[in-house]
Amino acid sequence: MTDRNVPRRGLMLVLSSPxxxxxxxxxxxxxxxxxxxxxxVSVTTRTPRPGEVHGKDYYFITVDEHRHMVANGELLExxxxxxxxxxxxxxxxxxxxxxxxxxLFDIDWQxxxxxxxxAPNDLVTVFILPPSIGELERRLRGRAQDSEEVMRKRMAxxxxxxxxxxxxxxxxxxxxxxxxxxxxRAILTAERLRRERRPGLADFVNDMRGGL
Amino acid sequence: MTDRNVPRRGLMLVLSSPxxxxxxxxxxxxxxxxxxxxxxVSVTTRTPRPGEVHGKDYYFITVDEHRHMVANGELLExxxxxxxxxxxxxxxxxxxxxxxxxxLFDIDWQxxxxxxxxAPNDLVTVFILPPSIGELERRLRGRAQDSEEVMRKRMAxxxxxxxxxxxxxxxxxxxxxxxxxxxxRAILTAERLRRERRPGLADFVNDMRGGL
Numbered sequence: 001m002t003d004r005n006v007p008r009r010g011l012m013l014v015l016s017s018p019x020x021x022x023x024x025x026x027x028x029x030x031x032x033x034x035x036x037x038x039x040x041v042s043v044t045t046r047t048p049r050p051g052e053v054h055g056k057d058y059y060f061i062t063v064d065e066h067r068h069m070v071a072n073g074e075l076l077e078x079x080x081x082x083x084x085x086x087x088x089x090x091x092x093x094x095x096x097x098x099x100x101x102x103x104l105f106d107i108d109w110q111x112x113x114x115x116x117x118x119a120p121n122d123l124v125t126v127f128i129l130p131p132s133i134g135e136l137e138r139r140l141r142g143r144a145q146d147s148e149e150v151m152r153k154r155m156a157x158x159x160x161x162x163x164x165x166x167x168x169x170x171x172x173x174x175x176x177x178x179x180x181x182x183x184x185r186a187i188l189t190a191e192r193l194r195r196e197r198r199p200g201l202a203d204f205v206n207d208m209r210g211g212l
Numbered sequence: 213m214t215d216r217n218v219p220r221r222g223l224m225l226v227l228s229s230p231x232x233x234x235x236x237x238x239x240x241x242x243x244x245x246x247x248x249x250x251x252x253v254s255v256t257t258r259t260p261r262p263g264e265v266h267g268k269d270y271y272f273i274t275v276d277e278h279r280h281m282v283a284n285g286e287l288l289e290x291x292x293x294x295x296x297x298x299x300x301x302x303x304x305x306x307x308x309x310x311x312x313x314x315x316l317f318d319i320d321w322q323x324x325x326x327x328x329x330x331a332p333n334d335l336v337t338v339f340i341l342p343p344s345i346g347e348l349e350r351r352l353r354g355r356a357q358d359s360e361e362v363m364r365k366r367m368a369x370x371x372x373x374x375x376x377x378x379x380x381x382x383x384x385x386x387x388x389x390x391x392x393x394x395x396x397r398a399i400l401t402a403e404r405l406r407r408e409r410r411p412g413l414a415d416f417v418n419d420m421r422g423g424l
Binding site for chain 2: 006127129130132133136155156158159162163165166168169170171172173182183185186187189190191193194195198201202204205207208209211212
């Protein structure tokens with residue numbers, strides 16, 4: 001056996017952040033550059049926004065379908081946010097992990113907490129913080145011409161999401177997006193090298209020691 | 213407070229490997245390229261080899277001096293290998309960690325086990341494996357015109373050292389040295405981003421949330 005053939009188990013890379021911290025840009029760059037990494041596409045009961053594609057951005061389903069998936073254990077995690085239901089289909093994730101591929105999750109603290117209980121060993125959790133409050137406000141405001149009411153709601157949600165940073169293993173402060181992408185890639189590279197994700201190493205080393 | 217000023221605690225990066233796996237090349241590259249990383253220079257009671265520099269390769273000390281350092285708690289770890297005593301001076305390491313700098317250790321499994329008990333939270337352990345038994349033999353033989361007896365002893369020691377790979381967190385198979393260097397650098401980058409090594413983050417986030 002050569003080390004190229006040593007089987008490894010995939011990992012679940014969770015990126016969470018307050019809205020406006022730059023998580024989507026980082027995710028896109030990772031998916032573009034990283035081999036063996038695919039996105040976990042969530043289900044949602046909310047209405048598609050203009051341009052959103054079923055099966056790429058979300059699987060758009062009914063409340064009834066969501067209820068059935070929960071009842072049948074087909075979701076790794078699920079949550080209700082602003083009157084809408086969300087969830088992570090289990091099948092895609094389990095297939096990828098078993099094949100030694102990694103899966104990227106763009107989920108909030110609620111989803112992360114549930115994944116921690118259902119799959120703690122496969123999980124790598126990263127929280128992305130904005131570099132300053134001014135920068136976060138600028139990015140939240142820059143998005144659209146929203147009313148003050150909507151802005152306040154969004155800021156309150158960002159503050160709430162940010163309060164959960166201590167539940168994550170790695171913290172990336174997104175000052176320069178290229179630096180942040182490099183940091184998340186380093187986390188992915190390092191975690192792939194963890195002994196417990198490489199069940200084939202024991203045979204590989206034993207073969208070598210036998211030859212000495 | 214900006215995130216540039218968020219204090220972090222340094223970490224202790226341990227590289228272990230059987231002799232001939234390429235660890236010295238990797239260490240030199242890391243020390244050359246990485247800011248905030250310095251080598252932990254061990255003490256030893258063995259005779260200097262030609263070209264070895266006191267204070268750079270080792271601190272060459274007497275058996276008596278070694279005994280005193282052990283008795284005074286001045287060594288983070290110490291061991292006897294082939295009739296010679298070795299050890300890691302505590303003072304340099306503690307000063308660097310407190311300043312937020314990292315320290316590189318080139319020590320064997322015995323030293324690693326002792327560091328694990330004396331400083332588990334600051335430790336990051338990496339084991340470097342050769343890509344194949346043939347390559348390891350080639351590198352061990354390539355070193356010098358040693359007798360078969362010396363070669364056998366060296367091979368036995370390599371096999372023994374290799375048996376300790378499961379005690380390490382990260383495993384790097386040194387197939388291409390540039391790839392291995394990149395992998396160890398990724399481990400260092402990732403570990404620096406771990407939440408528990410960045411005690412200043414709580415204030416940083418609380419300041420931001422307070423402003424929302």
